[in-house]
Amino acid sequence: MSAPGLLVAAPRSGSGKTTVTLALMRALRRRGLAVRGAKCGPDYIDPAFHRAATGHDSVNLDSFAMGERLLDSVAGLATEGADLVVAEGSMGLFDGIVAGAGRTGANADIAARYGWPVLLVLDVSGAAQSAAAVALGCRAYDPRIRMAGVVLNKVASARHRRLVEDGLAKADIPVLGALMRDAALTLPERHLGLVQAGETADLDARLDRLTDLAEAGLDLDAILRAAGGEGPSPSGSGLPRPPGSRIAVASDAAFSFLYPHMTAGWRRAGAEIVPFSPLADEPPPADCDVCWLPGGYPELHAGRLASAARFLAGLRRFAAGKPVHGECGGYMVLGESLEDTDGITHAMAGLLPVATSYRARKLHLGYRVATLFADGVLGAAGTRLVGHEFHYASELSSPPDAERALARVTDAEGVPLGLAGHRSGLTSGSFFHLIAGETG
Template identity: 55%
Template sequence: MNTPGLVISAPASGTGKTTLMLGLLRAFAQQGKTVQPFKSGPDYIDPAFHRAASGRASVNLDSWAMSRGMIASQISAAANADLVLAEGSMGLFDGVAVTGETGNGASADISELTGWPVVLVIDVSGQAQSAAAVAKGFASYNPNVKLAGVVLNRVASPRHDALTRVGMEAMGIEVLGSLPRVKSIEMPERHLGLVQAQEQAGLDAILDDAAKFVSEHVDMERVLAAAQPCKPITGPAPRLTPPGQRIALAQDDAFSFVYPHLVAAWRAAGAEILPFSPLADQAPDDSADICWLPGGYPELHAGKIAAAQNFRAGLQAFAMTRPVHGECGGYMAMGEALIDKDGTRHQMAGLLGLVTSYAKRKMHLGYRQAELTHPLPGFAPQSQLRGHEFHYSTILDQPDTPLACVRDANGAEVPETGSVRGFASGTFFHLITEATS
């Protein structure tokens, strides 16, 4: 894959890399270039914005969960593109303590594996020449990760810009752009990150503003010239068995978090996807042989889900003879009840005894490795799965048979084991892939 690429990263979260990423995607698209976006890590929110900005589906690259072969397969999405832009997560070198399939989940792993240089976005508010010490440290931390240059963000004035550039020049760091402080293109946030792309009013106008802002303050030609082709990546093909031949897949604002590579792999293996909307009170297609409820934001729609009698009755009837599986929010919707942040209890489908509460908030975040103790659609007992968990709900009751032994990235067992009862099963982690070893 010879398409040149760059990794857009930063020293930490909240420094402006998403603004730069979206602005670059839209600006290059407006120039007539075909840009393939990627997202480092198990993020659901950013890829939807990438797609809106670029017109191409964004793809996750995850060094902890994915093998080299799977990453190579994911990168093939850039075929026929003019440029690759991969947005990092957290800080450039931030990952878990224990190495997984290919690395520890850091964005730097993707840069090292692919050879794509890093554009580092640095928030220079409250400093000037000192920012060069930060950039120099990032440039030298791993000699296998090449720094293409920096984009200065939240620059207060021309004098501030000039002083900061003096420090960068002294350290031999190329400045690719300088973004002044603005508020107009920042996205609203929710507990899982940004509000979903489909919920953002006036998104096209915001993306156009971001493109104009970035184009005016970043040297687009120098950014383009800094991109490098991907190095050859080899490894065994990923194992992603469809859970059934005809898959009823819940898809709406409450159930939208399913990794695109899973659905693509199911289709590539010959499975048919039959979408339906619980929020529209639709039942799963009766011709399906498996129903899959992804995660999302059921707590924001709990009253509507509870009132969706056709959905609940159809799901209950389906689960009498065929598998129904839920992930995170989908798992909660399959449970007995969901208590929202105001303490109101909402009846869920009752396929499992799970009761969850957002009135008692606790963040659950991290990679998960699971050994199945019971079969999961598409996987036999003892299968080793890799996934990611991120939610703020608290388990009040999880009375059914545990589905798996689940551990975090360090190998410590977690109580979110998932559940199984009859044909119904659920997990709090979102499946990424089956482990290769």
């Protein structure tokens, strides 16, 4: 039997899910439990914090982007070696796209599929007994899920807590803990969400502080008793196939957005992943057969990347004879130039006819379904891929035509969004973050 789990969710974004999740993970780890993390939906930032709290990679579970076989394989990664899986939701518990049952991308789909009870985080600032009505609605809305109880967040005082608990008692909803209002608990943010875990000052001290608050404010014994369900046993049979046998992967503060289920699938299929750091002016190793530039924050390091002569020259040499692919930030670095937020334009690798800018930011966000135009590292021509887009960059260059575009894309509901990305020789890239192929 695989490990039981819990899903930490909320009625809406900004309720404190990440704070409660990290506090719970670290507190249970302090007790000696093997805790594994998961995140519902597309997200790179929160899983990195999960890893810092648990000491293990945190996977993404996505009921829209992942087919059942891939979804169960990724969930199996989370249960491997675990005493408990703590999954964190995204947005509100039921927020997703309009799609078939169990395929909406909502947190509730994951809780229902694996039988994980929901620990509902309620931001009770500005409310008292009325918070119970919100919790009651969440409990009743979807009969597939079971609510373990609630954790109150941003409680103003002991009197405030009594009033909130009075309403929840009338609704027969257990309160499994409370955290007082404390601005010091807020993690630093930037335009894509939280600052990355590796960049957060005194992260261990922050996590220890959260652990202390969890031990004081959460009923950890009751939360453990409430855990239930089970994810699938680890198998890895449905994980992604590697694009090569020896893959050079850019890996540093500018390039860090690569889903763990991707690299796990590559490794289990026998591929070797060779990290290198563009920020340290390292070129992709010449003995690799594919180079992958993940997304990240290259716009914060554009000047340093532009002056990394060994990296850029080595990347161009590599691309002359072997495939190179860039996702989002990696795509921008493969282009001709990148304009930062100060309006300074920095020369990039020049492997794709792309010029991007962060001077005038515009949010691009959502699921993307892509159909490839030509054979490449992502698959054969006609392959259907599912992923997402999340960035604030603008393309200053001309849009691609069908002869040079990477793919034709739609949104999650099939609305056409035109052509996306570029390909030139053995180099390709787009703002599209890959989650699953057509067999996923």
